[in-house]
Amino acid sequence: GIQVEQSPPDLILQEGANSTLRCNFSDSVNNLQWFHQNPWGQLINLFYIPSGTKQNGRLSATTVATERYSLLYISSSQTTDSGVYFCAVEETGFQKLVFGTGTRLLVSP
Amino acid sequence: NAGVMQNPRHLVRRRGQEARLRCSPMKGHSHVYWYRQLPEEGLKFMVYLQKENIIDESGMPKERFSAEFPKEGPSILRIQQVVRGDSAAYFCASSPSTGSSYNEQFFGPGTRLTVL
Numbered sequence: 001g002i003q004v005e006q007s008p009p010d011l012i013l014q015e016g017a018n019s020t021l022r023c024n025f026s027d028s029v030n031n032l033q034w035f036h037q038n039p040w041g042q043l044i045n046l047f048y049i050p051s052g053t054k055q056n057g058r059l060s061a062t063t064v065a066t067e068r069y070s071l072l073y074i075s076s077s078q079t080t081d082s083g084v085y086f087c088a089v090e091e092t093g094f095q096k097l098v099f100g101t102g103t104r105l106l107v108s109p
Numbered sequence: 110n111a112g113v114m115q116n117p118r119h120l121v122r123r124r125g126q127e128a129r130l131r132c133s134p135m136k137g138h139s140h141v142y143w144y145r146q147l148p149e150e151g152l153k154f155m156v157y158l159q160k161e162n163i164i165d166e167s168g169m170p171k172e173r174f175s176a177e178f179p180k181e182g183p184s185i186l187r188i189q190q191v192v193r194g195d196s197a198a199y200f201c202a203s204s205p206s207t208g209s210s211y212n213e214q215f216f217g218p219g220t221r222l223t224v225l
Contacts, residue, residue, distance in 0.1 A: 041198060043152075045213070045215060096142065
């Protein structure tokens with residue numbers, strides 16, 4: 001099956017800093033989603049981005065499907081950005097999401 | 110428009126008991142997915158259902174686990190004779206049926222199952 005790898009596995013930032021999270025996948029995909037799992041365990045949809053670039057406030061994402069990677073940018077980080085960020089892909093021919101291992105982000109004041 | 114609803118939010122069972130987890134998809138969504146998250150791990154797909162049909166159960170353990178999505182009412186994930194290894198967070202997701210390739214999945218708050 002498809003492999004999804006995320007880097008870095010852990011990230012510690014000072015409030016106000018910027019960061020880039022990466023998601024690599026091993027095969028062609030129909031769809032790609034980014035999620036934030038907050039400290040209470042809830043999964044928040046950030047982006048639905050099978051290709052191209054999208055922006056939402058301080059967050060933006062880019063997926064280059066032909067090169068099999070996606071990037072999530074967080075600018076001017078805040079303590080509320082802390083949590084785990086997951087990339088998940090829908091492999092071509094299937095409708096289930098395959099999740100990456102996540103990036104654990106801690107933003108300190 | 111209410112999001113995906115799951116209940117209960119927390120469930121405690123003793124070894125050998127049954128666990129029933131419920132999921133109501135978002136309004137207008139006819140596709141339901143169940144995922145399991147073990148402690149400190151990512152989410153793993155279990156089963157994908159449409160009304161009255163199991164479409165893909167490739168991630169479901171062969172024994173003790175079953176899922177349904179009846180014509181009326183919520184989707185149910187049932188775990189019989191629970192063991193300690195079943196302790197996990199179980200998430201339900203739903204997506205719309207648009208006839209296109211758009212298939213964004215939205216997740217419920219999860220049910221945290223603890224087996225004593």
